[in-house]
Amino acid sequence: MKLIPRRRRDDLASWSPLNQLSRLREEVNRLFESPLSEWTRGSEAFGEWAPSVDLLDTKDKLTVKAELPGLKKEDIDISLDGNNLTISGERKHEEERKEGEVFRSEMYYGRFQRTVTLPHAVDSNKISANYKNGLLVVDLPKTEEAKRKQIEVKVS
Amino acid sequence: MNTNTLTQNQNRPADQAASANRGFVTPAVNISSNADEYVVEAEMPGVARDGIEVSIEGNQLTIIGRRQAEAQPGEFLYCESCPDDYRRVFEIAADIDSAKINAQMNQGVLRLRLPKAERVKPRKIEIAG
Numbered sequence: 001m002k003l004i005p006r007r008r009r010d011d012l013a014s015w016s017p018l019n020q021l022s023r024l025r026e027e028v029n030r031l032f033e034s035p036l037s038e039w040t041r042g043s044e045a046f047g048e049w050a051p052s053v054d055l056l057d058t059k060d061k062l063t064v065k066a067e068l069p070g071l072k073k074e075d076i077d078i079s080l081d082g083n084n085l086t087i088s089g090e091r092k093h094e095e096e097r098k099e100g101e102v103f104r105s106e107m108y109y110g111r112f113q114r115t116v117t118l119p120h121a122v123d124s125n126k127i128s129a130n131y132k133n134g135l136l137v138v139d140l141p142k143t144e145e146a147k148r149k150q151i152e153v154k155v156s
Numbered sequence: 157m158n159t160n161t162l163t164q165n166q167n168r169p170a171d172q173a174a175s176a177n178r179g180f181v182t183p184a185v186n187i188s189s190n191a192d193e194y195v196v197e198a199e200m201p202g203v204a205r206d207g208i209e210v211s212i213e214g215n216q217l218t219i220i221g222r223r224q225a226e227a228q229p230g231e232f233l234y235c236e237s238c239p240d241d242y243r244r245v246f247e248i249a250a251d252i253d254s255a256k257i258n259a260q261m262n263q264g265v266l267r268l269r270l271p272k273a274e275r276v277k278p279r280k281i282e283i284a285g
Contacts, residue, residue, distance in 0.1 A: 134264015
């Protein structure tokens with residue numbers, strides 16, 4: 001079982017070495033404000049982003065949840081290739097910013113992609129997804145065969 | 157940093173995720189200003205409209221986002237998300253008209269608009285005569 005984070009950030013317009021440095025500094029400052037667990041999460045300091053993903057196993061289905069704040073439904077793609085579920089998309093800047101000053105810029109924009117390898121076979125025709133409150137929830141019902149296998153394991 | 161390290165909450169039973177005793181995490185924010193207002197955006201995925209608390213005390217603006225508690229049967233095979241609620245405190249400038257602060261929630265992003273008081277807005281003074 002593995003998670004393959006593929007990270008990229010298309011934000012060439014705002015890229016400059018100075019920018020990167022100040023972002024790194026902000027990130028370091030934030031680290032001291034965050035609980036230790038946040039440290040292990042990711043390399044946001046390097047100007048990339050990948051959403052946090054949970055995988056939940058219940059009797060009849062697998063559920064994948066991804067934290068995707070501030071996207072539009074149309075900008076999220078979900079695909080299943082064999083046992084690999086890929087969630088990808090793009091976070092766009094909401095609107096043109098009026099002339100003014102920027103004090104903090106900690107959110108990430110641009111493309112993202114995450115792939116989760118599913119531990120059980122799922123019925124690809126019955127997958128459903130819901131995007132609400134910035135959380136994407138993908139329900140993947142297990143195939144009958146996968147359910148049977150689990151029961152067999154429990155009996156033995 | 158190893159992006160695949162999942163030390164946090166591994167194998168945590170799902171029902172504990174919905175437990176009431178939760179700490180706080182710091183949400184990522186964007187803060188900008190223009191001639192009329194300050195705009196604060198905060199990322200709080202998993203928080204619905206009614207989970208938002210915005211308060212001002214003196215010159216401190218506090219935003220809190222409470223996740224919707226949901227008890228789920230089953231087992232987390234990975235868990236990277238954090239069950240904690242969001243909280244962040246800002247010091248605000250004296251030029252903000254706190255009576256006119258406007259808050260909106262859109263797909264887990266809180267957007268606060270803090271209008272500047274009339275007296276501090278840039279003003280163009282015409283020369284009479």
